[in-house]
Amino acid sequence: MKKFIRGFGFAFNGLKYAYTTQLNFRVHVFAGLLAIAMGFFLQISAAEWNWVTLCIAMVLLTELLNTGIETLTDLVSPGYNKLAGHVKDVSAAAVLVTAFFALVTGCIIFLPKILALFNHAA
Numbered sequence: 606m607k608k609f610i611r612g613f614g615f616a617f618n619g620l621k622y623a624y625t626t627q628l629n630f631r632v633h634v635f636a637g638l639l640a641i642a643m644g645f646f647l648q649i650s651a652a653e654w655n656w657v658t659l660c661i662a663m664v665l666l667t668e669l670l671n672t673g674i675e676t677l678t679d680l681v682s683p684g685y686n687k688l689a690g691h692v693k694d695v696s697a698a699a700v701l702v703t704a705f706f707a708l709v710t711g712c713i714i715f716l717p718k719i720l721a722l723f724n725h726a727a
């Protein structure tokens with residue numbers, strides 16, 4: 606049981622490391638919080654919450670993996686190495702793919718509701 610709780614501590618340390626060292630991670634955390642606030646404000650459905658939370662989790666998950674891969678790359682290849690560059694580029698591309706998916710999903714869910722709100726106000 607003690608080992609299980611200790612594992613949470615290590616995972617929390619990983620979150621703290623990513624949050625404090627990676628600007629992109631902080632930006633994505635903020636974007637996720639914004640999406641949650643908009644979800645409450647625009648009263649999205651349960652199915653829409655599922656998509657929104659999936660997007661947030663996927664973006665943060667890829668950010669965390671990207672941070673881990675970047676850190677490991679710096680550890681094993683501190684100097685310039687073409688392959689190390691490819692590793693970092695591919696890892697960053699994974700974040701880009703999920704962030705783009707989240708952006709498209711956000712537009713599909715939120716845009717019609719925001720437009721309806723403006724039309725209603727006009």
Ligand SMILES: Nc1ncnc2c1ncn2[C@@H]1O[C@H](COP(=O)(O)OP(=O)(O)OP(=O)(O)O)[C@@H](O)[C@H]1O
Nearest residue numbers: 627628675682683684685686687689690693694697
């Ligand atoms: N050791 C290396 N060898 C070759 N190219 C590298 C190396 N390290 C970084 N690069 C290139 O520079 C780019 C940026 O690397 P960097 O480590 O600064 O990533 P970052 O996303 O800016 O990370 P951080 O948030 O830690 O600054 C990489 O995507 C890669 O193309």
